[in-house]
Amino acid sequence: MTRRDIIRNAALAAAAGITTVASGQHVHEEVREQAAAGPYKAKAFTAREWAALRRLCDLIVPADEKSKGALDGHAPEYIDLLSSNNPELSSLFTGGLAWLDRESQRRFNGADFVSATADQQMALLDLIAYRKNESAELGPGIRFFDLVRRMTVDAFYTSAAGIAAVGYKGNKAVAKFEVPLEAIDYAVKRSGLG
Amino acid sequence: MPQAIRxxxxxxxxVIGSGAGGGTVTQVLADLGINVTLLEAGPMLNPARDYKEHMWPYQVPHRGAGEQGEIYFGKNPYPFGYFAAPAGGWELAGEPYTVAPGSQFRWYRSRIVGGRTNHYGRFSFRFADYDFKSYSRDGLGTDWPISYDDVAPYYNKAETFIGVTGSREGLRSAPDGIFQPCPPPRVAEVLVQKSCRKLNIPCIPNRMAVITRPTNGRLPCHYCGQCGRGCVTASNYSSSQVQVFPAMKTGRVKLIPNAMARELITGADGRVTAVSYVDKETRTEKQIRCRVAVVAGGACESARLLLNSKSPRHPDGLANSSGSVGRYLTDTVGFDLSAHVPALSGMMRHNDDGMGGMHVFMPWWLWDRQKEAGMPRGYHIEVGGGFGMPEVGAFHDTCSRHEGYGKRLKQAIWEEYGASVNLAGRGEMIPNDGTFCEIDRDVVDRWGIPVLRFHYKWSDNEIKMVQHMENTFAAILETMGGQVVRSKESLQEKISVGGTIIHELGTVRMGSDPKTSALNGYGQAHEVPNLFVADAAPFVSNPxxxxxLTIIALAWRASEYMAEQMRKGEL
Structure with missing residues (x-):
């Protein structure tokens, strides 16, 4: 067997690994169906909750000049799907989003979270994004934010957009494993072990 | 011979069980021209359908979090992740086990052709010569009835056949074998090597059951890092792909899946005449007659089968007049420690998937200075680090370390990705009287088979080992500038729960004295010559x-002996 054969066979096998897996195929079909049916319809949330959830995800992992963001990574859809399968999770989200709306209305002249200005939204998040603000008043918001943030991060960084953002280069068949010397030099110099 | 089923x-x-032991016996006997009937308690494996190798997380709507987002509720429906090879679990529906009050134990079972070899870690280390004679060294435990020299030829055969990476190092605690080249270390592993050099700890190329050269028609590794998902090119060892399927092509192997062994039936002469099993598909009981029975269901499962095989001649279970069946259970001591390593932060991205496991490891280095170590036995160190494929939960630690949101959170994740190093210690437990399994008189499984009850205690050796591991790992990580956060738990809380390293063994041990052991050095029952045990149950100790690798070597050795005895008409 030549080196070229090995590469070709391994690459074929790698491709086969994707296309023969039934659940992978199933997902492709589901995505196609969704695209055909038009805009996504939330299963677990009202239109108002859905809008707030999307805004929240967008604030947590925004698109910027370097990379895409949570909306590109379908974070709201991920949260909706899991919530639609799990009443306990769904309650955490409907409860948390309602809490957010009420706090927003109380602080910003009756504007709910989506209607508040971007500065107001961030001012509210700045209260619930830090454990040092823990209090009887903010406790529910802090715990809700921790959950939304973890799920948004999970959804984004497991999406094609997030995998590109973090720069993962693998999941492919290669004939030889090599480590760039430049990367070794970078780490060794910084470690003080050089 | 019983006339009724003539x-x-x-x-x-x-052969009962198709994991590393049963797979090896099946392969070796079939190659020697002997017909084998292989019973497996789980279903057939179909790699093309069952393996999720090379799938991206976004190809599944729940991304691996579970259909109901179970991981956000501290539950994990997939013990090794959604994308892992079909792997069984800690709890199997309808097949319970019990744990005695005051003990903690978890039992991992995998019911499928190939058993746990479909997903296991594939680290393949020979035992050292002194490991077979540890009682003679320190007066603890028991010596094996066989020596390193008895097993070495079979280590050679096993390594040659399954393929193991490694390098020749000349270390007595980690004997060299027949190795294929190991790929070079990842960047994090280079730092670990340099730290270890400063601390005088050996850190050498890893020994993994992964082929890096074409071997027996199998393609070499393509370095996707996903061994745990099952390999569609069979470039890593699993008994299913490397032994059972090829052996079936000889025409001498009959595989019966979904066959749960219930009992070994013995005749008037005390020999095994038949295996009784439950056909799970129809919930009917079947029997097959045999010249020789080989039990390889996994150490505890094998003990359970023997203990449940009672007869007037064997009132305490088959091959158990010594009372040793179920005793001498051990698992490996486990402890691990992670650190954020700033030197790796923001490093240029590159594909460092490599083999599905570390490329270096640290064999035990104080084997001749145990007093200095402060405990009688040792451990090896496994390394984790590098840019893995992002998965659900991959950045939860980063989220805990960096509050807030927006661009700053994205930046923190970008910088911390691939910048943590994990060290895991895997050490020797000495068998003790408080650790064993027995039949629970009150509980049967869904097939009506009495289940096991576990008793588990760690002793001083193991607890001290965890302290040694923690100090050593912290030193290695801190030497490379790592930021270690030590937990405030007690050592008893830090040590792994018994069974969770999934190295349970010793429950049908071999020995030269039939009064204190069930099997001879070939895994043949002292009192039932046509009964062999060929998984990790015969182990006298687990260094x-x-x-x-040692299961495979011993099963190979047992098989050749068995074939020779059959040829001579002894069996």
Missing amino acids: STPIHDVV DKNPT
Whole structure:
């Protein structure tokens, strides 16, 4: 067997690994169906909750000049799907989003979270994004934010957009494993072990 | 021979269990021209359908979090992740086990052709010569009835056949074998090597059951890092792909899946005449007659089968007049420690998937200075680090370290990705009287088979080992500038729960004295010559080496002996 054969066979096998897996195929079909049916319809949330959830995800992992963001990574859809399968999770989200709306209305002249200005939204998040603000008043918001943030991060960084953002280069068949010397030099110099 | 079932054929050898032990016996006997009937308690494996190798997380709507987002509720429906090879679990529906009050134990079972070899870690370390004679060294435990020299030829055969990476190092605690080249270390592993050099700890190329050269028609590794998902090119060892499927092509192997062994039936002369099993598909009981029975269901499962095989001649279970069946259970001592390593932060991205496991490891280095170590036995160190494929939960630690949101959170994740190093210790437990399994008199499984009850205690050796591990790992990580956060738990809380390293063994041990052991040095029952045990149950001890390579070597040795005895008409 030549080196070229090995590469070709391994690459074929790698491709086969994707296309023969039934659940992978199933997902492709589901995505196609969704695209055909038009805009996504939330299963677990009202239109108002859905809008707030999307805004929240967008604030947590925004698109910027370097990379895409949570909306590109379908974070709201991920949260909706899991919530639609799990009443306990769904309650955490409907409860948390309602809490957010009420706090927003109380602080910003009756504007709910989506209607508040971007500065107001961030001012509210700045209260619930830090454990040092823990209090009887903010406790529910802090715990809700921790959950939304973890799920948004999970959804984004497991999406094609997030995998590109973090720069993962693998999941492919290669004939030889090599480590760039430049990367070794970078780490060794910084470690003080050089 | 019982006359009642005379009309059914007598099978040459019935092998119970298709993991590393059963797979090896099946392969070796089939190659020697012997017909094998292989019973597996789980279904057939179909790699093309069952393996999720090379799938991206976004190809599944729940991304691996579970259909109901279970991981956000501290539950994990997939013990090794959604994308892992079909792997069984800690709890199987309808097949309970119990744990005695005051003990903690978890039992991992995998019911599928290939058993746990479909997903296991594939670290393949020979036992050292002194590991077979540890009682003679320090007066603890028991010596094996065989020596390193008895097993070495079979380590050679096993390594040559399954393929193991490694390098020749000349270390007594980690004997060299027949190795294929190991790929070079990842960047994090280079730092670990340099730290270890400063601390005088050996850190050498890893020994993994992964082929890096074409071997017996199998393609070499393509370095996707996903061994745990099952390999569609069979470039890593699993008994299913490397032994059972090829052996079936000889025409001498009959595989019966979904066959849960219930009992070994013995005749008037005390020999095994038949294996009784439950056909899970129809919930009917079947029997097959055999010349020889080989039990390889996994150490505890094998003990359970023997203890449940009672007869007037064997009132305490088959091969158990010594009372040793179920005793001498051990698992490996486990402890691990992670650190954020700023030197790796923001490093240029590159594909460092490599083999599905570390490329370096640290064999035990104080084997001749145990007093200095402060405990009688040792451990090896496994390394984790590098840019893995992002998965659900991959950045939860980063989220805990960096509050807030927006661009700053994205930046923190970008910088911390691939910048943590994990060290895991795997050490030797000395068998003790408080650790064993027995039949629970009150509980049966869904097939009506009495289940096991576990008792588990760690002793001083193991607890001290965890302290040694923690100090050593912290030193290695801090030497490379790592930021270690030590937990405030007690050592008893830090040590792994018994069974969770999934190296349970010793429950049908071999020995030279039939009064204190069940099997001879070939895994043949002292009192039932046509009964062999060929998984990790015969182990007298489990040194600081993962057991699978030794399971294969001992099963190979048992098979050749068995074939020779059959040829001579002894069996």
